[in-house]
Amino acid sequence: MGGRDRRWVSQLVYEYFRLGHWGKDMPVKERIISGVFLCNTSDNDFLRAINSNLNDQVTLPLNEKMQLLPGSITPEQLFPWTRALSADVDAGAFTTALLKQPRLFIRVRGNRLNKVKALLDNAAISYDVIGDQTLSLPNSTKIESLLPDKSWYEIQDASSQATGALFKPQKDEKWWDCCAASGGKSILLKDQQPGIQLLASDIRKSILENLRQRFAAAGIRQYDTMVADLTAGNLPTLLGKRQFDGILLDAPCSGSGTWGRTPESISFFKEEEIGRFQQLQQRIVQNVIPFLKKGGVLIYITCSVFRQENEEVIQFIEQVSGLRKQEGGIIPGYDKGADTMFAVRMQ
Numbered sequence: 001m002g003g004r005d006r007r008w009v010s011q012l013v014y015e016y017f018r019l020g021h022w023g024k025d026m027p028v029k030e031r032i033i034s035g036v037f038l039c040n041t042s043d044n045d046f047l048r049a050i051n052s053n054l055n056d057q058v059t060l061p062l063n064e065k066m067q068l069l070p071g072s073i074t075p076e077q078l079f080p081w082t083r084a085l086s087a088d089v090d091a092g093a094f095t096t097a098l099l100k101q102p103r104l105f106i107r108v109r110g111n112r113l114n115k116v117k118a119l120l121d122n123a124a125i126s127y128d129v130i131g132d133q134t135l136s137l138p139n140s141t142k143i144e145s146l147l148p149d150k151s152w153y154e155i156q157d158a159s160s161q162a163t164g165a166l167f168k169p170q171k172d173e174k175w176w177d178c179c180a181a182s183g184g185k186s187i188l189l190k191d192q193q194p195g196i197q198l199l200a201s202d203i204r205k206s207i208l209e210n211l212r213q214r215f216a217a218a219g220i221r222q223y224d225t226m227v228a229d230l231t232a233g234n235l236p237t238l239l240g241k242r243q244f245d246g247i248l249l250d251a252p253c254s255g256s257g258t259w260g261r262t263p264e265s266i267s268f269f270k271e272e273e274i275g276r277f278q279q280l281q282q283r284i285v286q287n288v289i290p291f292l293k294k295g296g297v298l299i300y301i302t303c304s305v306f307r308q309e310n311e312e313v314i315q316f317i318e319q320v321s322g323l324r325k326q327e328g329g330i331i332p333g334y335d336k337g338a339d340t341m342f343a344v345r346m347q
């Protein structure tokens with residue numbers, strides 16, 4: 001296949017999986033056609049060639065298009081775990097948003113918003129501005145070639161950026177990003193307050209190498225890294241008597257708030273995994289809280305939409321520690337083509 005064919009096949013597969021558990025018994029061909037019909041909003045070459053009748057109706061509103069397909073399409077068919085959703089997730093809006101490819105978001109660093117906008121305007125790229133540093137772009141935008149200076153921006157989902165409103169770091173404070181991965185939240189934290197002392201750790205050595213490269217590109221030099229398994233008993237040996245003013249716990253989770261980007265996950269996920277993630281999160285919480293100073297702040301974050309990984313873990317933290325929820329909760333992304341996240345500040 002040529003590159004164009006591969007792009008078509010990839011799009012058909014994505015749209016097939018966006019249907020979640022709806023129409024699982026349908027012949028594959030019919031289901032692919034249904035996926036293309038529901039997921040597209042303008043004239044589509046494939047649909048015109050294979051079912052011109054549906055293509056003629058592709059611009060109709062989604063609820064009318066749903067009625068043109070066999071049987072009803074309910075939120076539970078698209079996403080069978082709606083009963084497990086966090087209280088503030090709008091099940092209808094969340095599940096229908098899964099039918100749409102999410103957007104690409106960047107966080108513009110420093111005061112370069114106008115410079116970045118000028119480069120995008122020059123390249124005739126359409127974008128939306130959210131707040132004073134977030135830009136929403138079409139998913140296919142080749143941002144690296146449009147914005148040559150990597151230090152001007154970070155690719156970061158809008159909801160992930162929004163978690164930063166809870167951080168509020170102060171100069172000279174000690175912060176620990178204990179599930180740092182390649183450092184998306186760490187860079188956000190450092191951008192808010194370059195004068196903090198940052199320790200970034202993760203269980204994966206290789207991802208911390210990515211973090212170092214990303215920090216170098218962002219021009220951040222003052223920080224420490226450490227490989228640490230937060231479920232293991234050796235944290236006191238690794239950290240000694242270190243105490244932190246702030247701990248960022250962006251916990252390993254189901255990732256269910258990001259499944260618009262990986263829709264195949266909806267087909268392969270097993271409900272019992274939610275409980276397993278909750279146990280892991282509880283274990284991690286219990287191991288890291290002893291390293292928080294008295295009066296310090298814990299920021300608990302997931303990219304999950306499930307109550308068991310969100311509100312129930314916050315309840316657990318309140319039961320096992322003196323920490324109390326101050327602010328935060330679900331950060332919905334389905335209204336703007338972003339991920340849905342959960343972030344709470346506890347003190």
Ligand SMILES: C[S@@+](CC[C@H](N)C(=O)[O-])C[C@H]1O[C@@H](n2cnc3c(N)ncnc32)[C@H](O)[C@@H]1O
Nearest residue numbers: 179180181184185202203229230231250251252
């Ligand atoms: C949601 S990701 C963090 C994303 C990151 N904070 C960011 O903003 O890009 C969760 C991270 O937790 C790490 N992790 C999973 N299990 C862990 C464990 N037992 N101990 C420490 N880190 C763990 C994973 O390797 C993963 O990088």
